[in-house]
Amino acid sequence: MRADVTRDFEAVLGPDGVITDPTQLRAYECDGLTGYRVVPGLVLLPRGKDEVVAAVRVCARHGIPFVARGAGTGLSGGALPCADGVVISLQRLRRIVHVDVENRRAVVEPGVTNLDITRAVARHNLYYAPDPSSQQVCTIGGNVAENSGGAHCLKYGFTVHHVLAATVVLPDGTLAELGGTSAQNEGYDLLGVVIGSEGTLGIVVEVVVNLLPKPESVRTLVADFDSVDRACRTVSAIVAAGIVPAAIEMMDALAIEAVEVAVSAGYRPTAAALIVELDGPRAEVETQFAQVVQICEAHGTSALRVATDDAERAAIWKGRKAAFAAVGRISPDYLVQDGVVPRTRLAETLARIAELGAAASLRVANVFHAGDGNLHPLVLYNEARGELERAEELSTRIAELCVELGGSLSGEHGIGSDKACSMPRQFGPDDIAAMRRLRTAFDPDGLSNPGKVLPTPRLCGERPGPYRPHPLEAAGVIERI
Amino acid sequence: MLREHTTGPILVRGQGTAPDWGGRAEPPDVVVETNDLNGVLRHDPEDMTVAVRAGTRLDTLQEALAEYGQRISVDPARAVRGASIGGLVATADAGPLRQAFGSLRELVIGVAFVLADGTSVRSGGQVIKNVAGYDLSKLLHGSLGTLGILTEIVLRVHPLPKATTTIAVSCSAAEAVRAGRALVGAAIEPAALEWSDGTLYVRVEGTPAGTDDRARRVLDLVEAGSRLSESEARAAWDRMAAVALADPGDTVVRLGTLPSATAWLVDLVARLAERHGVDTTLTCSVGTGIHNARLRQAAPGRHAALLEDLRKGLAAGNGTAVVIRPDGLEADFPTRGQPPAGINVMRAIKKRFDPGGRLGTGRFAPWF
Numbered sequence: 001m002r003a004d005v006t007r008d009f010e011a012v013l014g015p016d017g018v019i020t021d022p023t024q025l026r027a028y029e030c031d032g033l034t035g036y037r038v039v040p041g042l043v044l045l046p047r048g049k050d051e052v053v054a055a056v057r058v059c060a061r062h063g064i065p066f067v068a069r070g071a072g073t074g075l076s077g078g079a080l081p082c083a084d085g086v087v088i089s090l091q092r093l094r095r096i097v098h099v100d101v102e103n104r105r106a107v108v109e110p111g112v113t114n115l116d117i118t119r120a121v122a123r124h125n126l127y128y129a130p131d132p133s134s135q136q137v138c139t140i141g142g143n144v145a146e147n148s149g150g151a152h153c154l155k156y157g158f159t160v161h162h163v164l165a166a167t168v169v170l171p172d173g174t175l176a177e178l179g180g181t182s183a184q185n186e187g188y189d190l191l192g193v194v195i196g197s198e199g200t201l202g203i204v205v206e207v208v209v210n211l212l213p214k215p216e217s218v219r220t221l222v223a224d225f226d227s228v229d230r231a232c233r234t235v236s237a238i239v240a241a242g243i244v245p246a247a248i249e250m251m252d253a254l255a256i257e258a259v260e261v262a263v264s265a266g267y268r269p270t271a272a273a274l275i276v277e278l279d280g281p282r283a284e285v286e287t288q289f290a291q292v293v294q295i296c297e298a299h300g301t302s303a304l305r306v307a308t309d310d311a312e313r314a315a316i317w318k319g320r321k322a323a324f325a326a327v328g329r330i331s332p333d334y335l336v337q338d339g340v341v342p343r344t345r346l347a348e349t350l351a352r353i354a355e356l357g358a359a360a361s362l363r364v365a366n367v368f369h370a371g372d373g374n375l376h377p378l379v380l381y382n383e384a385r386g387e388l389e390r391a392e393e394l395s396t397r398i399a400e401l402c403v404e405l406g407g408s409l410s411g412e413h414g415i416g417s418d419k420a421c422s423m424p425r426q427f428g429p430d431d432i433a434a435m436r437r438l439r440t441a442f443d444p445d446g447l448s449n450p451g452k453v454l455p456t457p458r459l460c461g462e463r464p465g466p467y468r469p470h471p472l473e474a475a476g477v478i479e480r481i
Numbered sequence: 482m483l484r485e486h487t488t489g490p491i492l493v494r495g496q497g498t499a500p501d502w503g504g505r506a507e508p509p510d511v512v513v514e515t516n517d518l519n520g521v522l523r524h525d526p527e528d529m530t531v532a533v534r535a536g537t538r539l540d541t542l543q544e545a546l547a548e549y550g551q552r553i554s555v556d557p558a559r560a561v562r563g564a565s566i567g568g569l570v571a572t573a574d575a576g577p578l579r580q581a582f583g584s585l586r587e588l589v590i591g592v593a594f595v596l597a598d599g600t601s602v603r604s605g606g607q608v609i610k611n612v613a614g615y616d617l618s619k620l621l622h623g624s625l626g627t628l629g630i631l632t633e634i635v636l637r638v639h640p641l642p643k644a645t646t647t648i649a650v651s652c653s654a655a656e657a658v659r660a661g662r663a664l665v666g667a668a669i670e671p672a673a674l675e676w677s678d679g680t681l682y683v684r685v686e687g688t689p690a691g692t693d694d695r696a697r698r699v700l701d702l703v704e705a706g707s708r709l710s711e712s713e714a715r716a717a718w719d720r721m722a723a724v725a726l727a728d729p730g731d732t733v734v735r736l737g738t739l740p741s742a743t744a745w746l747v748d749l750v751a752r753l754a755e756r757h758g759v760d761t762t763l764t765c766s767v768g769t770g771i772h773n774a775r776l777r778q779a780a781p782g783r784h785a786a787l788l789e790d791l792r793k794g795l796a797a798g799n800g801t802a803v804v805i806r807p808d809g810l811e812a813d814f815p816t817r818g819q820p821p822a823g824i825n826v827m828r829a830i831k832k833r834f835d836p837g838g839r840l841g842t843g844r845f846a847p848w849f
Contacts, residue, residue, distance in 0.1 A: 102662070102741045125666070147612050158610075160619075161587055168823075176823040181799040183579075183769050184737025186503075187845065188628075188830060190823045192586060192619025196612050216668035236527055242550055242640030281670055284691030340608045342528045372610045373528070411610040419613075426613055427603065434602040434834075435615045441829035453614060 001041035001086075005062050009044060009086070012054035019043040028087045031072040031079040032134075033418055035335075035388065040067070040081035044088045049109075049167065049175070049205035055088055056203065057173035065447050068199045070111065070142035073134045075336050076416025078145065078198045078452055085450075088203060090141050096120045097206065104211045105164055110141025110204050114148075117209060126211040129156040132412070133321040144204050146414040147196030151320070154371035155246040155279070156212075160195040167206035168194055171443040179208070193438060198414050199449040201442040215279035218246075219289040220313045223301040224270035228252060228366075231272035232347040234299040235370045238276070239343070241295065243288045248371035249275040252350070254330070255323050255365040255378065262326035265319025266312075268303060274370065275320060277313075323367040324378065331363070331380035333388070335395045338413035339402030343373040349405055353377055353398055360394045362387065374411030375402070400425050415453045421460035423453075490842040491597060493626040495536055495565035502572045502805050503625050504816045507843035513630055515567055522633065523607075526551060529638050530590065530607055535567030535631040542566065551638040554582035558722035567631040572805070573623030576722070577673035577684065580768045582639070585622060591635035592618040594628075597835045602629065609637045620830070627841035628834045642686035645672070646696045647714035650681040650706040654765060655744035657681040660703050661767040662740075667702060669695050676743070677721050677764040684718075724764045725805075730778035732809035734788065738800040740770040749794045750774055757787040776809055784809035792818050820848045 001020075009018045019025055020042060029037040041064075046052045059066045065085035072079055081087050094111035101124045108117055114135035117128040131150035132138055138148070144166060149158045156162075165179030178191040185191070194201050225231040228250070235248055251259065256267045267273055276292055278285045296304055307313040327334045341349045350366060357364040357379075365378040377398050381391035399409050399419055403426045409419050423432060435454060442448070451459055489510030494500075496516070515536030522532040526549045533542060539553065539560040546552050556576035557569055564574070566585075570592075575584035582588070591605030594617075604617035621628060650660060657676035664671050664683060673684040683706075685695045700706045709717060727733045738746050743765050754761035760777035774791075776784050788802070788810070795802055796819070804816040821827075828849045831838070 103739050104665075147616075149610060153610065157583075157587065158612075160616075161583060170826065174825075176826070178823055180737075180801065180821070181739055182737030182771075182801050184735060184771055184801050184803065185623075185821060186801060186803060186817070187821045187824065187848070188624055188827045189586065189619045189622055190826055192622070193615055193617070196616055213666050213668050239527060239529065242643065244640065281668060281687070281691060281695050283694030284670075284687045287688045287690050340610050342525065342530075342608055344525065344527045369610070373608060374610045406606075407608050408606050408611040409613045411608075412612060414612055415614065423614060426606070430600050431603050432614075434596070434600070434604070434617060437833040438615050438617065438620065438830060441833050442826055444829075 005058070005064060006042060008058045008062070009042060009055060012058060013044055013046055013051055017045045017047065017051065019045065028069065028072070028081060028089070031069070031074040031077060033075055033077040033080070033416070035392070036077050036080055036417060038081045038083050040087045041084055042086045044086050045092055046088065047092045049093070049169070052088065052093070052169050052203055052205050053173055053175055056169050056171065059086065059447055060171065060173045060445070063445065063447065065450050067449050068141070068145070068203045070139035071113070071137050073138045074142060074146065074416065075338065075413040076410070076418040078414050078416035078449070080417045082450065090139065093205060101126070105208055106211060107206060107208050108140055109206060110144070111139050114138050114140055114143055121211055125214050127214055128209055129162055129212050130159050133324065140207050140209065141204050144195050144207060145197065145199045146412065149374070149412045151247040151249055151369060154248060154369065155244055160192060162210040163191065163195055163207055164210055165208040166191055166194065166204050168202045168204050170202045171445065171448040198416060198453050200439060200453055202448055217282040217285040218277065218279040218313065219285055220275065220277040220307040220316055221293065221296070222267065222305045222316055223274045223276070223296040224268060224303040225272045225274065225300070226270070226302055228272045228350050229347045230299060231274045232370065234274060234296055234301070236344065237295045237299060238292055241291055243291060245276050245292070245371060246279040247275065247277040248369070249320050250368050250370040251320065251323060252366040254363060255327065255367045258326040258330045258365060259319045259323050261329045263318055263322045265315045266305070267319055270302065275316060320367070324376070327365050327378045327380060331382070333381050333383045335379040335381070335391050337377045337379060337395045337398050338410050339375050339399045339407060340411035341373045341375065341402050341405045341407035343371070345405050346370065346373055349375065349401065352401055356394060356397055356401070360390050362391055362394055369411070372411070373407060396422060417452055420451070420453055420455050423455050488837070489839065491839045492841060493571070493630050495568035496538065496563045498559045498562045498564040499568060499572050499574070499805065501807050503803055504844045504846060505807065505812065506841050515565060518632060519565070521545060530609065530635060531638055532591070532607065532633060532635040533566055535634055536565050538563045539566050539569060546638060547641060550641050552641045553588060553636055554578055554639045555585055555588060558725035561722065562726070566634050570622050570631060570634060571624060571626050577675045577718070577766060579771065580674050580766060581670065581672045586619060588636050589618045589622065589634055590637055592621055592631060593633035594621060595630045595632055597837060597839045605635065607635055625841050625844040627831065627844050629840070644689040644692040645684060645686040646692055647709045647717065648683045648685070648696060648699050648706050649709055649717065650683065650703045651679060652681050652705065653679070653744070654747040657765070658740060658743050658767045663702055664699060665768060667698065669698055671768070674766060674768040675721055675764055676767050677724065678762065681767065682717055682721070721764045724762050724775045725773040727775045727806055730808050731806060732776040732784045732804065733806040734774045734776070734791070735803045735805050736772045736774060736795070736800055738770045738772070738798065740768055742798055742800065743767050743770065743772070745798060746772060746800065750791070753787050753790050756790070757783050759783050759787050778809060785811065785814050815847065817845065817848060824848055
């Protein structure tokens with residue numbers, strides 16, 4: 001980074017708000033997608049929204065690209081730095097500014113973790129509903145960027161359904177409050193497009209979230225099935241009965257094996273384990289839960305376990321939420337993929353994934369949100385045996401398969417840098433051009449997290465397809481770990 | 482067609498149930514009628530999604546979905562007049578069910594639309610969970626036909642509840658807000674909470690046994706509550722919808738406040754109605770803070786004067802007002818107040834999507 005630019009950043013953030021030391025910069029070179037690393041020119045650590053504004057203004061003045069970063073747990077490389085740009089970390093903006101119990105909302109800074117919001121309001125019997133599995137660590141700012149869902153989004157929706165307003169620093173350094181005090185806002189729904197925009201339309205520096213009362217009753221079960229197909233048909237029957245559970249999750253045999261090795265959550269070896277959780281008013285839950293049990297039995301569950309207390313329920317979820325990390329116990333390396341297919345095509349998709357995995361001679365463990373068709377195939381590989389390239393090809397193929405089957409490249413993790421080149425599989429050129437019109441309206445100079453979400457010829461070559469080295473990698477600037 | 486044959490202002494018309502919603506458009510050169518752009522393209526009951534052409538009437542769609550035990554969980558008053566789904570999305574209209582389900586913003590999962598230059602664009606898709614790319618359906622929602630002409634809309638559906646019941650509670654607006662808060666806080670999950678003219682109506686939906694139980698708990702938690710019969714309930718909800726629907730000559734304003742400011746708003750409106758001599762009725766969604774004020778036909782200038790005062794009051798209280806029917810206002814009455822934050826970005830978006838400024842010209846005047 002040019003000395004004069006560094007000086008300008010230090011002038012507005014203080015010397016301890018700017019990281020220049022190369023060893024420290026490496027700590028920010030990747031997010032949860034650890035296979036791609038780029039060392040940024042600088043890392044900035046603003047302490048409040050005014051400092052974020054000041055930092056972005058310096059960027060705008062000098063034409064410096066910037067990448068916002070929360071906890072760095074993202075799985076699509078959305079926080080991958082630009083070598084010639086800065087990372088603006090929001091980790092120091094972690095205050096809970098205000099809790100309005102009467103109107104059931106809270107004003108928080110972007111660096112507050114998802115679970116800390118719930119902790120802060122728990123004594124009022126309230127909670128923040130979207131629950132990504134990384135919620136202990138991931139930040140609300142990151143959740144806003146990705147429009148995160150979580151296991152309970154089947155009933156409760158996504159981040160966009162729980163954010164009432166957000167203060168955004170636009171790429172030109174101006175501050176804008178989107179949404180507002182009331183639920184009715186005039187003009188275009190800028191808040192609605194910023195949520196899920198993966199840091200490409202500016203930086204969120206304050207969020208007003210909606211809080212819900214804790215449900216009166218929660219009932220959870222795990223039902224084992226001798227095939228994924230049978231489990232999927234059970235899910236269909238639950239949906240057909242007009243029941244909307246709070247969550248329906250499924251894990252296949254490989255995922256279950258990993259989970260039990262890692263955390264011993266009480267899952268039995270089986271082809272498919274179905275977790276169904278209902279919550280809501282007690283009388284509704286009791287009626288519908290009885291129906292769910294009946295449906296599982298009618299579809300031939302080989303073993304059914306109902307959680308009888310909070311501890312058992314917690315163990316069930318501990319197992320499910322540890323699944324990604326758990327596969328690290330049964331494989332030296334793994335890639336997490338994220339795709340969506342229409343729920344009715346889940347069984348078909350899993351069969352195709354198994355075929356693709358066999359063809360690539362790689363194992364794939366499957367954990368998924370069976371209620372909404374959002375899959376997380378975990379591609380297991382061994383880097384040391386040179387399997388990375390094959391694993392990445394398989395992972396990309398799976399994501400594109402989801403599009404072929406009428407679904408989407410991403411249900412939760414975002415497009416980031418990982419899937420930008422696959423976007424033309426899902427959207428036509430005019431669709432992507434329209435998205436560009438929106439992006440350019442916010443960011444005419446292209447400084448806000450460039451290279452993410454939309455394909456560029458530089459990153460993707462002339463056509464998407466099998467794996468090609470990243471241009472920076474081919475040039476020896478970045479390396480694959 | 483748009484690209485080649487015309488150059489002036491373009492107006493989109495669905496069923497014509499909200500012609501001047503938000504702002505009067507300038508007289509157009511071209512009117513695109515979406516009446517024939519109707520029909521279900523695809524219904525996947527098991528996936529809980531339905532794709533329709535934008536000109537499809539909501540009431541017709543609801544009838545078709547009901548045969549599968551499903552519905553779109555939105556109940557805007559003007560559905561009964563045959564409003565099209567495209568029009569409802571473009572106006573961001575919704576009804577009392579917003580308490581439990583939000584609006585079409587929450588229910589639309591994909592759109593197709595045509596830009597002023599004739600380009601066809603798709604956004605979102607057929608699946609409920611989808612974060613690929615920018616969510617342009619959010620951009621189109623509430624855009625009043627100024628960014629593109631909606632041609633197809635994909636929505637998520639919900640199961641039709643097997644039972645529904647309504648409890649009426651005699652109370653003031655302030656008491657209604659408190660009661661609403663208590664009912665939500667007690668995790669009863671009411672589907673709707675609407676107050677009007679001294680009565681709070683609480684709607685509960687679900688399984689027959691569950692609904693019964695929750696209705697009893699509502700009665701336990703409130704004072705002076707009574708469960709309505711099916712016909713009484715229907716009449717009550719129709720009466721409240723009539724406020725938003727109104728009649729020729731009326732002015733209707735949709736107001737947004739913090740839920741806790743409802744009583745303050747009710748007082749403000751009552752005072753202004755008296756000051757300006759206008760017969761005004763208010764319905765309030767006490768849980769979400771969205772309200773409808775119907776100003777009955779009055780002497781010229783009275784509605785305008787009331788609205789000006791209302792706007793000043795709202796500015797102080799951080800509320801918003803959208804004129805959804807301007808009949809009692811002169812053609813040159815400024816229906817828009819202060820521009821919202823982010824107005825520069827909105828102008829930039831408008832410029833990029835419709836450089837010629839042809840679509841719905843005037844809807845957002847004087848902002849752009």
